[in-house]
Amino acid sequence: MTTATPCLRHWPGWVGAAEADGWLEGLQREVPWKQESITVYGRRHAMPRLTCWMADPGCGYRYSGLDNAIEPWTPLTTAIRQRVGAAAAQEFNSLLLNYYRDGRDAMGWHADDEAELDPQAPIASLSLGASRSLRFRPRRRDTAPTLAVELGHGDLLLMDPPTQQHWQHGLPRRLKVEAPRLNLTFRVVRLPE
Numbered sequence: 001m002t003t004a005t006p007c008l009r010h011w012p013g014w015v016g017a018a019e020a021d022g023w024l025e026g027l028q029r030e031v032p033w034k035q036e037s038i039t040v041y042g043r044r045h046a047m048p049r050l051t052c053w054m055a056d057p058g059c060g061y062r063y064s065g066l067d068n069a070i071e072p073w074t075p076l077t078t079a080i081r082q083r084v085g086a087a088a089a090q091e092f093n094s095l096l097l098n099y100y101r102d103g104r105d106a107m108g109w110h111a112d113d114e115a116e117l118d119p120q121a122p123i124a125s126l127s128l129g130a131s132r133s134l135r136f137r138p139r140r141r142d143t144a145p146t147l148a149v150e151l152g153h154g155d156l157l158l159m160d161p162p163t164q165q166h167w168q169h170g171l172p173r174r175l176k177v178e179a180p181r182l183n184l185t186f187r188v189v190r191l192p193e
């Protein structure tokens, strides 16, 4: 069974432009951004974006074959976590930050369905900077059409369960875009009982 559409809640301009400008500038400056490499069909490639994994102790996360080092929360990411958690009515214990330096940076199709993640919890995605299009396609290709959500400066998108079970998402390149974009996805990593 595939849900006919992904379960999304989109708040355009969830954070006002002036505050979003401050968050964009503060995060670009203070986050310890890394350029990771991934292996695809036996060849090493630089990831087409910068990343950082921030989380509570014990919330390790492995994706694309990478074991992400846990960076501690900063004052700004702590404040944003609190605001996003209140909007989503969910306590998040981890955050993947992506830095798309311009429209050549992108993210391929994937579902955030790794075993470490709580499948019952939403994933909250905050976008800052250049507007880009997040695409969704059903994992069983014949079941529903692909759709796209345009994510602008200060937008909040909640991806509710069972979206990750049935849908993949990806951020295609947009070569005319010169400005940077940050995306913050707040998640719940399952901790051992």
Ligand SMILES: O=C(O)CCC(=O)C(=O)O
Pocket: 096, 098, 107, 112, 125, 134, 151, 169, 170, 171, 183, 185
């Ligand atoms: O940049 C985006 O909007 C998507 C990020 C994403 O797919 C992810 O962090 O898993």
